[in-house]
Amino acid sequence: MNWDDRSIQQRAIERLIGEHGPRALAKMNPEQLQERLKGALSLALSEQNGALQAEQLQRIHGELMGLGPLEPLLADDKVGDILVNGPEAIWYEREGRLYRSAQRFDNEAHLLRIIDRLVSRGGRRIDESSPMADSRLPDGSRVNAVVRPAAVDGPQLSIRRFIGGPRLLADWVQAGCMTTEAADILGDLVRQRANLIISGGTGAGKTSLLNALSACIDEGERILTLEDAAELRLSQPHVVRLEARPPNLEGKGELTMRMLLRNALRMRPDRLILGEVRGDEVIELLAALNTGHRGSMGTVHANSAADALVRLASMAAIALGTSHPEMLDSQIRSAVDVVLHLERSDDGKRRLRSIHRLQSDLPEAGMGAKMQCLWPKPDDRSQPLRRSPAAGVPRRSVPDDA
Known part of the structure; x- marks a missing residue:
């Protein structure tokens, strides 16, 4: 921004703040702001005997209101x-x-x-x-x-x-984020109304995959989404979006995910989709998945599929005030059918790493032993092991041309 722009901008800012105050300006609708801005800029410009160009107006508008x-x-x-x-x-x-x-x-x-x-x-x-x-x-x-x-x-x-990212499972395949076989398995799981948990780290693509999986849901179903910040973009015609809210400056008006989930269960959902499970709402979620709300989905921050189950158990134990999360093992295995794990590779690409099905009929043997890997198969040569330079741990990668 040149110095003429800065001079005009500064005068306009001083005029606007002096007349309305910063908080009043922030609450104005776009039309009101545009009108006030043009007036303040015109007055500031007249003091310099200049002519306001469209590009200059746009640039200053971005500084003032953008x-x-x-x-x-x-x-x-x-x-x-x-x-x-x-x-x-x-x-x-x-x-x-x-x-x-x-x-x-x-x-x-x-x-x-x-x-x-x-x-x-x-x-x-x-x-x-x-x-x-x-x-x-x-x-x-x-x-x-x-x-x-x-x-x-x-x-x-x-x-x-x-x-956005890939909007459909076919887009994930096209982008090299998963194989055709994996996409077919996931589509079948959604249509068969399996309860799915997507795990992965920050930026691994959990919300994007949740969107893609949701596209496989029949248009005749009633879907309720619950999120801390509304990001899901479902294309079905019967979607109800609920969003959590922090308390206001007086400490009132908070809407937690647990409150939203409790209310959502009264709204006759066919499926529940949680943007992220991170706290005591896990109790209501497990209860809902165990009492007929099949085909529901959610995400959790975790480093592996097995770690996702440990995270769910730990969150539930904290919410219930128990120091024995293993006591919730059977309830989690009954509620969750499949865990999908995503990773973000060293090249920045998001990839599906595994699809695991939980087996609730196995004897007590630790959570990891109760998971059957649906994909990739042990003999799947299209999933070569590679070693992470950072951790030195073998990892499977989906070829870029998958």
């Missing part, structure tokens, strides 16, 4: 996460890899102004007394901001974007 130097990244539908480590370090993810942007904020105050704008839109506040806050963009992207004193080196901003 997200400034982040706007070009947000306009790129191939950019995933956007990570801001202070005013001079903007990073972004594209196709699984992180790159440093040439864009910069003017200074820390500029970054703080953008953060406050983001947080205010979600009805939240961020300052020294409350230095961490979550919010969301209109497109559903999740926003997390941390400022001083919690952020020792200055303001930090993370924008987690859901850019």
Whole structure:
């Protein structure tokens, strides 16, 4: 932005804030903001005896009402996460890899102004007394901001974007994320109303695969989705979306996943889809899966299929106040039919690593021994073992041309 733009912008900002205040501006609808902005810019420009060009208006509008130097990244539908480590370090993810942007904020105050704008839109506040806050963009992207004193080196901003990814199982095959055989197995499992848990680490593609699996559900079924932040994009005509909500500034109005799940069971769902199982809602989920809500799905952060079951048992044990998660073994094996595990490879590509079926009729032998691997088969040469340079542990990889 050139100095003429900055001068016009600064005068417009001072005029807008002086007349309306930052919080009132954040609550205005887009039409009101546009009208106020044009008026303030016209007055600021008249003081310089200049003519406002369309490109200049768009650029200044992005600074005043948009997200400034982040706007070009947000306009790129191939950019995933956007990570801001202070005013001079903007990073972004594209196709699984992180790159440093040439864009910069003017200074820390500029970054703080953008953060406050983001947080205010979600009805939240961020300052020294409350230095961490979550919010969301209109497109559903999740926003997390941390400022001083919690952020020792200055303001930090993370924008987690859901850019879709492969929408159908066939797209996963085309992208080399799974084999045709694996896609056929998954499609059959969904149609047979198996209860599925998708496990994997952050950014492994759990939500994207959940979307792809959901596309296999019959259009005549009533589906209820429950998420901390609404990201699922189901194409069926009979979908009810429920979203959790944190408490407001007064500590009221919280809607937890457990509360949503309890209410969802009263709404006659044919299937339940949980964006992520991470807390005490696991109790209601296991009860629902054991009492007739077949064909439901959810995701959990875990390092392997076996670890996913341990995580479920641990969360349930904590919720029930017991120190013996193994006591919940039989209930989990009765509720969950299949665990799918995803990994993000060193090249940034998301891949399906395994499909395991739980066997509830085996004697007590530890959770891992009660899982039958449906895919890949032990003799499947299309799944060559490779060694992770970081951990030195053998891993199976799906060929890029699968």
